[in-house]
Amino acid sequence: MADRITDTRTTRQPASDALAGARAARDSAAKRTRVFLLAPAILTIGIVGLMPLSIALVYSFLEPGTYGGVTWAFSTDAYVQFLFDRDIFDDSLTFSTSYLSIFWRSAFLAIITTIGALLIGFPTAYFIATKPPAQRNLWLFLVTLPFWTNLLIRTYAMLLIIRDEGFINITLQMIGLTSGPIEMLYTDGAVFLGLIYSFLPFMVLPLYASLEKLDFRLVEAAHDLYAGRVQVLRRVILPMARPGMIAGCILVFIPCLGAYITPELLGGGKKLMIGNMIALQFGGSRNWPFGSAAALILMAMVLIVLLIVNRSRADAEVSHG
Amino acid sequence: MADATETRKTPRAKAFDLRRQPGFAAAAWACIIFLYAPIVVLIVFSFNDNRSVVRWTEFSLRWYTEAFANEGIQKATWMSLKVAFVATALATTFATMAALATTRVARFRGQGIVFAIINQPLMIPEIVTAVATLSFFSLIKQATGWQGVGFLMLAHTVFCIPFAFLPIRARLQDMTITLEQAAADLYATPWAAFRRVTLPLMAPGILAGATLAFVVSLDDVIITLMIAGPGETTLPIYILGQIRRGITPEINAVSTLLLGLSLLLVSLTFLLGRKRSRA
Numbered sequence: 108m109a110d111r112i113t114d115t116r117t118t119r120q121p122a123s124d125a126l127a128g129a130r131a132a133r134d135s136a137a138k139r140t141r142v143f144l145l146a147p148a149i150l151t152i153g154i155v156g157l158m159p160l161s162i163a164l165v166y167s168f169l170e171p172g173t174y175g176g177v178t179w180a181f182s183t184d185a186y187v188q189f190l191f192d193r194d195i196f197d198d199s200l201t202f203s204t205s206y207l208s209i210f211w212r213s214a215f216l217a218i219i220t221t222i223g224a225l226l227i228g229f230p231t232a233y234f235i236a237t238k239p240p241a242q243r244n245l246w247l248f249l250v251t252l253p254f255w256t257n258l259l260i261r262t263y264a265m266l267l268i269i270r271d272e273g274f275i276n277i278t279l280q281m282i283g284l285t286s287g288p289i290e291m292l293y294t295d296g297a298v299f300l301g302l303i304y305s306f307l308p309f310m311v312l313p314l315y316a317s318l319e320k321l322d323f324r325l326v327e328a329a330h331d332l333y334a335g336r337v338q339v340l341r342r343v344i345l346p347m348a349r350p351g352m353i354a355g356c357i358l359v360f361i362p363c364l365g366a367y368i369t370p371e372l373l374g375g376g377k378k379l380m381i382g383n384m385i386a387l388q389f390g391g392s393r394n395w396p397f398g399s400a401a402a403l404i405l406m407a408m409v410l411i412v413l414l415i416v417n418r419s420r421a422d423a424e425v426s427h428g
Numbered sequence: 429m430a431d432a433t434e435t436r437k438t439p440r441a442k443a444f445d446l447r448r449q450p451g452f453a454a455a456a457w458a459c460i461i462f463l464y465a466p467i468v469v470l471i472v473f474s475f476n477d478n479r480s481v482v483r484w485t486e487f488s489l490r491w492y493t494e495a496f497a498n499e500g501i502q503k504a505t506w507m508s509l510k511v512a513f514v515a516t517a518l519a520t521t522f523a524t525m526a527a528l529a530t531t532r533v534a535r536f537r538g539q540g541i542v543f544a545i546i547n548q549p550l551m552i553p554e555i556v557t558a559v560a561t562l563s564f565f566s567l568i569k570q571a572t573g574w575q576g577v578g579f580l581m582l583a584h585t586v587f588c589i590p591f592a593f594l595p596i597r598a599r600l601q602d603m604t605i606t607l608e609q610a611a612a613d614l615y616a617t618p619w620a621a622f623r624r625v626t627l628p629l630m631a632p633g634i635l636a637g638a639t640l641a642f643v644v645s646l647d648d649v650i651i652t653l654m655i656a657g658p659g660e661t662t663l664p665i666y667i668l669g670q671i672r673r674g675i676t677p678e679i680n681a682v683s684t685l686l687l688g689l690s691l692l693l694v695s696l697t698f699l700l701g702r703k704r705s706r707a
Contacts (some may be wrong), residue, residue, distance in 0.1 A: 115687055130649060138536075141529045141533075141536065142531070144525040144526060144528050145525070145526055145529045146520040146543060147521070147525060147526075148523060148525065148526040148545075148589055149526075149542065149546075150590060151518075151522060151544055151567055151585055151589065152545050152546060152548055152549065152584070153545060155561065155564075155582050155583060155585075155586045156549055156557070156561075156587075156627055158561035158585045159557070159561045159563060160556075160560050161558065161565035162560060162563050162564045162567060163556075163560040163563055166563050176566065181546075195521025217698070219437065227455060227458070227459050228459070230449070230451065230453075230455035230456060231455055231456040231459040233449060233452050234452045234453050234456035235456065237445075237447045237448070246456070248695075248698050249460055249464075250460070252461070252691065252694060253463045253464070253467070255640070255690055255691075255694040256467070256642055256647070256648075256687050256690045256691060256694075257647040257649075257664060257683075257687060257690060258644075258647065258649065259649045259664050259667060260664075260667070260683045260686060260687050262471070263469065263470070263667070263679070263683060264466035264467050264469065264470040264683075265466045266465050266671075266675075267469060267473070267675070268465070268468065268469055270433075274469050277483065284501050287528055295458070304462065304463070306464070307459065307462075307667065308463075311459070318485055323446070323447055326446055326447060327446050330446050336448075336449060337448065339490075340449060361551075361553060362553065362554075364553065365554060365556065367554070367555050367649075368649055368650070368668075370628040372671065381555075382553070382555040382650075385555050385556075385559055386555060386559070386653075389559050389562060389654065395563065399563065402518075402555065402556040402559050402560065403556075405553055405555070405557050406552060406553065409551075409552070409553060415549075
């Protein structure tokens with residue numbers, strides 16, 4: 108605290124050798140304070156958050172133990188297993204797409220969920236941004252609140268609504284629109300619906316943040332120049348909301364890709380996503396090296412997406428001058 | 429559609445708002461209904477006096493009494509609170525210290541890395557963190573023979589830190605340094621200035637950070653599911669186990685309570701923040 112306060116006062120005085128020495132001493136004291144203040148957070152996250160990732164990397168190159176865990180022998184089986192089935196009799200390898208298809212399914216579901224969330228989230232965020240400031244906070248609060256509630260319970264609530272004896276089916280039958288239940292639970296559609304439901308707030312918030320800063324005089328100018336509403340939206344509003352759109356898409360895509368609870372409850376185990384497959388390796392089917400490898404591949408996918416987005420963002424900034 | 433509204437510039441067209449986009453209001457309302465309808469159905473039917481979770485018969489608190497009497501639920505609740513309190517205390521303390529070191533100071537070397545490390549738990553998919561932490565802990569448990577709920581508390585602390593850090597840092601950024609300078613001019617020692625000036629001013633941010641950390645810890649499923657040992661079942665894990673076995677109205681009651689607690693805490697934080705920004 109105090110070092111910063113003295114900072115502003117001493118800088119006004121002419122520098123002399125004695126002062127320079129005092130300043131050096133103060134700077135090193137400031138550094139010590141900083142290290143002391145940062146140490147607990149950095150050490151906790153470093154040791155319990157980052158170190159495990161390197162352990163996972165090591166594990167992915169080991170052989171699985173019989174009852175979970177690992178046997179300390181080098182092996183690349185975990186990675187080979189992704190693409191090939193090993194024949195248990197003659198040890199020959201045949202190409203297999205079973206795991207690839209789980210990754211593909213997850214990526215596909217994450218992509219369509221992101222698009223769906225964008226289609227609902229954009230008009231919502233725009234609507235909130237054009238409300239009078241007094242009402243904006245309340246709307247934002249309503250959109251954010253579900254994020255702070257338990258994801259498991261929200262998914263369970265969704266399950267109550269869409270299952271065969273669920274709210275929608277019972278209501279439809281009571282009105283007489285359908286005679287039997289429409290099967291919604293344990294389908295890809297259910298997982299898709301659940302994912303949008305879970306992560307929609309992540310899309311609205313960054314979109315709102317960039318739309319709120321939008322200079323609506325530009326919209327007026329566009330109208331003055333005879334642009335229709337659709338043109339204004341496409342040529343003025345959407346380009347200026349781009350940073351928010353990118354941020355929202357990332358925030359929805361990443362948790363979707365690694366989703367566990369939603370496919371578990373709404374996909375009913377039949378519709379596996381990467382997250383469930385990884386969890387299975389550490390539970391029932393017990394192949395820790397393979398699970399570690401899958402987790403690392405998932406992380407690599409996330410990092411690649413982030414890198415691509417970062418690069419395209421940097422390019423966009425350059426092209427704007 | 430868009431052109432129709434534009435050409436109708438009758439005197440009544442005071443409602444003509446350049447910023448309006450057709451259908452966007454409807455989308456916003458649909459979004460809110462979509463987000464809340466399932467929760468409302470869950471809450472309403474937890475008060476239903478019937479084994480069926482969806483056919484309404486009569487209002488009753490029957491499932492709440494049964495839930496309260498359930499020993500499994502009691503134990504799980506206790507475990508959840510224990511873990512959440514310890515994780516919140518540690519995470520909030522660490523986050524406050526880190527916020528003091530990184531806010532209102534000249535940029536220092538390695539600041540970017542510090543932020544990256546603190547936000548790391550938010551950047552990595554939770555399932556990856558969960559299985560990696562499981563591997564790491566099992567290695568330590570094998571090597572040292574240590575056991576216990578401490579591991580779970582530590583894992584919760586890690587992902588609570590960024591959630592506590594954000595509001596605390598935001599609060600600090602909004603504070604001017606002039607009051608502390610005044611304190612120093614009046615011969616307050618650095619510690620006295622911190623305790624009597626900085627800390628009280630920071631308090632709302634710290635409270636908000638602690639609340640968010642508590643809620644996040646209370647709600648965690650994936651990491652807890654992976655690393656919790658036998659006898660360390662938290663409430664969400666208990667609920668997940670029950671859902672897998674079949675849906676009972678008792679689960680609706682417990683879920684409603686847990687949901688209500690999160691809603692209450694977060695709403696309080698929101699109101700507190702609003703009062704502050706008005707003042």
